[in-house]
Amino acid sequence: MKTLNIGLFGFGNVGRGLYDVLQRINSQSVSIRRICVRDLNKERGVEAVFTNNPDDIFNDKDINLIVEVIDDAEAAYDIVKRALKSRIPVVSGNKKMLGHHILELMDMQEHYNTPLLYDASACGSIPVIRNLEEYYDNDLLCSVKGILNGSSNFILSKIFNENMSYGDALRLAQELGFAERNPTLDIDGWDSLYKLIIITVHAFGLYVAPEEILTYGISTMNDSDIRFAREKDRRIKLVAHSEKVDDKLIMCVLPQLISRNKYIYSVEDEFNGVVIKGLFYDKQFMFGRGAGGHPTGSAVLSDITACAYNYRYEYKKRNDSVLPHYTTDHSFRIYFRYKTDEQRSLLTFSKIREQYSSEEYSYIIGDVSIADLKAHQEELRVADCFVAAYPLD
Ligand SMILES: NC(=O)c1ccc[n+]([C@@H]2O[C@H](COP(=O)([O-])OP(=O)(O)OC[C@H]3O[C@@H](n4cnc5c(N)ncnc54)[C@H](OP(=O)(O)O)[C@@H]3O)[C@@H](O)[C@H]2O)c1
Numbered sequence: 001m002k003t004l005n006i007g008l009f010g011f012g013n014v015g016r017g018l019y020d021v022l023q024r025i026n027s028q029s030v031s032i033r034r035i036c037v038r039d040l041n042k043e044r045g046v047e048a049v050f051t052n053n054p055d056d057i058f059n060d061k062d063i064n065l066i067v068e069v070i071d072d073a074e075a076a077y078d079i080v081k082r083a084l085k086s087r088i089p090v091v092s093g094n095k096k097m098l099g100h101h102i103l104e105l106m107d108m109q110e111h112y113n114t115p116l117l118y119d120a121s122a123c124g125s126i127p128v129i130r131n132l133e134e135y136y137d138n139d140l141l142c143s144v145k146g147i148l149n150g151s152s153n154f155i156l157s158k159i160f161n162e163n164m165s166y167g168d169a170l171r172l173a174q175e176l177g178f179a180e181r182n183p184t185l186d187i188d189g190w191d192s193l194y195k196l197i198i199i200t201v202h203a204f205g206l207y208v209a210p211e212e213i214l215t216y217g218i219s220t221m222n223d224s225d226i227r228f229a230r231e232k233d234r235r236i237k238l239v240a241h242s243e244k245v246d247d248k249l250i251m252c253v254l255p256q257l258i259s260r261n262k263y264i265y266s267v268e269d270e271f272n273g274v275v276i277k278g279l280f281y282d283k284q285f286m287f288g289r290g291a292g293g294h295p296t297g298s299a300v301l302s303d304i305t306a307c308a309y310n311y312r313y314e315y316k317k318r319n320d321s322v323l324p325h326y327t328t329d330h331s332f333r334i335y336f337r338y339k340t341d342e343q344r345s346l347l348t349f350s351k352i353r354e355q356y357s358s359e360e361y362s363y364i365i366g367d368v369s370i371a372d373l374k375a376h377q378e379e380l381r382v383a384d385c386f387v388a389a390y391p392l393d
Contacts, residue, residue: 002029004030004031004065004308005031005033005064006031007034008067009057009076011035013292013293014069015035016046018032019046020294021298029308033063034048034056034060035051036050063088065089066080066090068083073096076092077101084108087112087113087114089114089117089307090114090116091117091118093299093300095194096190096194099198099210100209102197102207109312115307117313118303121194122195122199123195123288124150124288124289125288125290125296125299126286127286128274129202129313130306132203141203141244141276141278143242143275144203144274145239145274145275146240146264147237147264147271148196149191151173151186152189152218153270153272156169160229166221189216189254190210192253193210196241196242202313202315202317205317208249212328214251214253214328214374216373216381216387217253217381221255225335228337233260237256239255240253249327254332255387255388256391257388257389263275263287270290271288271290272291273286331368332370333353333391334390335364335389336366337363337386338362339362346379346383347368347372349366353367
């Protein structure tokens with residue numbers, strides 16, 4: 001294994017987590033040589049060489065690996081591109097940046113013959129990407145589905161297990177550092193979306209741009225929805241879903257009413273869980289900490305060590321398979337709670353299975369296409385209504 005001298009960008013939750021992990025294991029082969037941050041005046045409390053000038057890292061000839069764990073997707077994109085052009089292997093944790101630019105970055109890896117690894121970007125410490133690359137590298141894979149966002153899952157757990165109100169659960173998540181001050185990324189499903197895009201590239205070889213995928217979160221869920229789920233002995237979870245249906249691929253991020261017999265029913269708090277389904281082996285379940293400085297720092301270390309062994313993603317599915325066609329022409333059975341007739345008419349049901357209407361609370365259970373939900377996702381997100389997938393079992 002070659003010795004790695006790291007140029008680290010970012011010393012927040014993940015950067016500091018990586019630093020601690022390396023200190024703890026007293027690594028002889030991996031060391032952090034310089035750290036680039038935004039604000040040099042912050043007290044860091046560690047002995048390390050800090051800078052706020054990326055050139056100090058890129059011009060240091062001893063640095064042979066870049067690790068980028070900053071919270072600014074545009075700056076992260078520039079850092080990763082510059083590393084690849086300089087032919088320095090690079091590790092990134094930035095799902096938003098990857099969700100938008102992964103295709104270009106795949107081409108650059110090939111062009112400059114330099115690897116970019118990013119297992120930490122999807123599901124923190126759960127090694128989903130490398131498993132999809134190495135073990136599920138054949139056409140048996142049918143679907144990848146799961147809870148990919150720890151903050152929203154924490155809030156849902158507190159509501160369903162401890163009867164907390166949505167507002168209190170969100171505040172607690174923020175206090176404990178699980179949710180951003182502006183929680184939209186987590187709660188409205190965007191964080192899950194970016195992870196789903198990255199996972200789907202490795203699972204099925206297909207890249208689908210963020211704006212093409214149905215993305216709807218839990219911000220409008222209210223007490224009536226929670227009561228409905230409880231009455232049906234289900235829990236609401238925010239589920240990211242990518243599935244091959246014949247030669248087509250469907251993808252979405254949508255709350256789902258989950259029954260007890262599902263693996264993800266018992267994924268609690270800030271944990272993530274991914275269910276991989278294939279022909280012949282049926283379902284497999286990966287579970288673990290999807291966020292947090294030390295778990296994510298460990299995942300970054302795993303990418304770093306993989307670099308030391310010259311590992312790179314081969315994107316086997318893109319190269320070997322006939323790629324499925326992405327479609328939104330697929331229907332789900334959903335639960336739709338609404339207030340006004342105008343809201344009711346937003347969605348077109350091909351089949352209505354149950355409905356209830358009163359002054360305070362009205363809902364429909366029926367079948368709606370992903371295309372229809374996608375076309376109205378912004379209106380549904382701001383109105384006093386809520387949609388969740390409601391599968392039969
Ligand atoms: N937190 C998690 O559990 C987790 C899990 C998986 C993936 N990730 C991803 O990992 C990345 C980092 O997350 P985080 O939670 O560690 O963020 P964070 O705690 O907000 O820290 C961000 C760090 O980036 C630095 N920074 C921002 N812009 C910079 C720039 N242009 N140049 C140099 N440094 C810059 C900041 O510097 P200052 O300290 O000077 O402000 C700070 O040290 C994000 O992409 C996130 O999505 C996070």
